[in-house]
Amino acid sequence: MDARAPQETIRLEMPRELDFDNCPVRDVMSQIGGKWSTLILSALSERPYRFSALRRLIADISQRMLTQTLRDLERDGFIARTVYPTKPPSVEYALTPLGRSLLLPLRELIVWAECNHETVRAARRRYDAG
Amino acid sequence: MDARAPQETIRLEMPRELDFDNCPVRDVMSQIGGKWSTLILSALSERPYRFSALRRLIADISQRMLTQTLRDLERDGFIARTVYPTKPPSVEYALTPLGRSLLLPLRELIVWAECNHETVRAARRRYDAG
DNA sequence: CCGGATCCGACGGGATACTG
């Protein structure tokens, strides 16, 4: 997980399907890589939240993007949307089992990012200087 | 790794730094989430490659995007660029230790994507139908 | 409270042509 850890030799296989829609990696990445997806998944990993609660939690997300990202995540089966017909109606979002299973590999990446963020930023500064 | 695997309860902590540049997750994701980054990292995980070799390997990448993505990955310290002053000059790209360390969490995500791709596509079809 | 509809700027990414 750390760049200074003993180096295991890792080989990733090139996907043979380079077509975007048929390439699993690209298909998942294009969703996870969105600006707000991981943030929302992180929030929902704690517990289900209602729309307005998510909005308060993330704070700098626009109404539009929250709605859209939730829709996309729901479409892919990562989260479930439940409407309670109260007045006014309340809507709750929760992770599905599929969504929860995604958290495992996602967490690995998040931990890596936190561990190596400063290294990356340093490399970036060096590159921009030279 | 599979959605049907026994469910461990995972909680991801919300990053307190919501500012884009200071949030490690977003900072890494915005790079990895690019259209070509993971493909290039996968290729270089096998062995170093020269520019034209990468181009043949990826095939449907444009010259422009290959150059730009390689630059970005180099800037972040994931790959190293070595110029051999032959005639005509040849340039070789290779993973750095930092880049190689990224492959571990990345592979988790790739494996997950391959395992669950069909589930996601099915969910997507259901959503679009209903 | 939970959105949808619309307009708009910024950026990612493709195609093509040109250079050392």
Place this chain on the structure above:
DNA sequence: CAGTATCCCGTCGGATCCGG
């Protein structure tokens, strides 16, 4: 061979207003 320079367009995401 390994790029740079332009042009162009589609999508992402923000702001704002409107509706059940």
